Amino acid sequence: MDFGDQAGPSRITEPLRTTKETHPNLPPGLILGPDGKPCKVCNSWQDWAKLKVKKKGETVESHGTAAIMGGGKVASRSSGKPSRKDCPADTxxxxxSTWTFLHTTAAYYPVSAPTSTQTQMRNLLSSLSLLYPCVPCAEDFQEKVKENPPDVSGREGLSRWLCERHNEVNEKLGKESFDCAWKSLNERWKDGPEDGRCD
Ligand SMILES: Cc1cc2nc3c(=O)[nH]c(=O)nc-3n(C[C@H](O)[C@H](O)[C@H](O)COP(=O)(O)OP(=O)(O)OC[C@H]3O[C@@H](n4cnc5c(N)ncnc54)[C@H](O)[C@@H]3O)c2cc1C
Structure with missing residues (x-):
């Protein structure tokens, strides 16, 4: 995807497939990566767990959460598996981690960015939309960015733009919207709340 001043290749991806269509022997709804194999970063650990259970020949239990994702949507879940820090990332x-990086980078972006920095930020976002390893997430993000080109003019504009894109994903996943007012963004991603609990 080219946001204006970057010449770059587009990622070539096969249409998104799920195991329901292609692997009747695997748990239905697991997203496959471009290599045709189940893709860990495209799925939550719960879907991944279903794959493991199925491999062991046990009954696949529903966790009460829909698996996928017509149209590139990955359903999000948050039931209580203890998270380990030394395992590969799920979606x-x-x-x-990616949102933390993006919002934090925006919080420290120049208040008014010089042209060269604006170009670097456009390139970063363009590359992210092409390389993000959760393919359905990346494809959706590409669409959203096409509809709303990034505001890279300065800190506040970029922070708000990211907040809005993040809220689009939140909405898709049925999560609460974040308040994109500058004060809330600054508190969350740079200065911390006034009560000092993060100091
Ligand atoms: C580019 C991109 C596209 C994605 N697309 C998909 C997808 O299609 N399907 C899918 O299942 N997952 C997708 N994800 C992952 C998804 O957005 C969440 O990161 C994941 O579900 C974990 O959610 P979470 O509830 O832990 O908090 P996250 O949504 O990761 O948010 C982390 C923290 O950011 C803060 N926050 C929340 N919303 C905002 C906001 N609007 N602005 C600023 N701060 C905010 C909150 O304090 C929150 O705790 C995508 C991630 C990225 C980076």
């Missing part, structure tokens, strides 16, 4: 861990 939720990857998402949290």
């Amino acid at each position: 939720e861990a990857l998402g949290r």
Whole structure:
């Protein structure tokens, strides 16, 4: 995807497939990666767990959460598996880390960015939308960015733009919207709340 001043290749991806269509022997709804194999960063750990259970020949139990994702949507879940820090990321861990990086980078972005920095930020966001390893997430993000080109003019504009894109994902996943007012963004991603609990 080219946001204006970057010449870059587009990622070539096969249409998104799920195991329901292609692997009747695997748990239905597991997203496959471009290599045709179940893709860990495209699925939550719960879907992954279903795959493991199925491999062991046990009954696949529903966790009360829909698996996927027509139209590139990955359903999010948050039931209580203890998270380990030394395991590969699933879609939720990857998402949290990526949003943390993006919002924090925006919080420290120049208040008014010089042209060269604006170009770098456009390139970063363009590359992210092409390379993000959760393919359905990346494809959705590409669409949203096409509809709303990034505001890279300065800190406040970029922070708000990211907040709005993040809220689009929140909405898709049925999560609460975040308040994109500058004060809330600054508190969450740079200065911390006034009560000092994060100091
Ligand atoms: C580009 C991108 C696209 C994604 N697309 C998908 C997808 O299609 N399907 C899917 O299942 N997952 C997707 N994800 C992952 C998803 O957005 C979440 O990161 C993941 O579900 C974990 O959610 P979470 O509830 O832990 O908090 P996250 O949504 O990761 O948020 C982390 C923290 O950011 C803060 N926050 C929340 N909303 C905002 C906001 N609007 N602005 C600023 N701060 C905010 C909150 O304090 C929150 O605790 C995507 C991630 C990225 C980076």
